[in-house]
Amino acid sequence: MMCDWQSICKTCVKWLLFVLNGLCILMAVGTSVFAIVDIKVMKKYGEGQGHGTLSGDILIIIVCLLLFIVAVFGCIGTAKENVKILCLYVGFLMLFMVVELLVAVYVAVQRYGLEFRVSESMRNQFFRNLTNDELDQHKKIWDDLQITYKCCGLNGPEDYQAIRQGISMSCCPRAFRAKTNYAQHQLYKTCLE
Structure with a gap:
């Protein structure tokens, strides 16, 4: 019972190339999805702050498309067992x-x-500095941010002291979500202590 090591090695290399190219394809698709989601988030929250990020995301999508094409090219070369295609594949890689x-x-x-x-x-x-008209909108925006990201001010509750305001109720998520005024007041007081 002699083993044909050459054909066994050839089969192992072939399947290894298929698996690696499959992983490259999955990575390209996953990274492209991430970049597309990032573009949508930037459009939602303001492209003005994301100067250059949109071009970076588009560049990522283009590179992922190239990775996808190169991986498919590698799969074709592996399936046909064509040495010239595989050499081109390695060069592109x-x-x-x-x-x-x-x-x-x-x-x-x-x-x-x-x-x-x-x-x-x-x-x-x-x-x-805010006018009285802007104060309610400012408070709502910062309440939403603080509840969503579980933070308080920019660096902590001390920021509210710096602007000479009381610490926002949204700094205490349990108090902010309480149903009654009494529960809000008690939970807020406990949170501040």
Whole structure:
């Protein structure tokens, strides 16, 4: 009983290439979905703050499309067992790795800039002087943010002291959600202590 190691190795390599290309296809689709969701979120919350992020997301989608094409190309070369197609596939893969690295650096730089601009904008909104007409809208926006992200002010409850206002009820989620005024007052008092 002699084993034909060459055919066993060939079959193993073939299936390994199929699995790796399948993972590349899944990664490309997943990353594209992430970028599309990010574009929708940026459109919802304001493209003005996301300068450069939209171009980064579009670049990610294009790179993912290229990854998908290269992975399909690799699957075809593997299925046909064509050495020339596989050599082209490896060349495209190497080129693609360099492009992907450049895109990752570009997107990371854009994200850092976006984070800085958003935090600066939020700081300006929180500490700006408001008229009585604007106060209710400002309070509603910050209540929604604080409840959603379970935070209080920008850096903590001290921010409310800096603007000479009482700490918002939304800083205490249990008190904010209470049904009666008495329960809200008691839970708010407990939270502040």
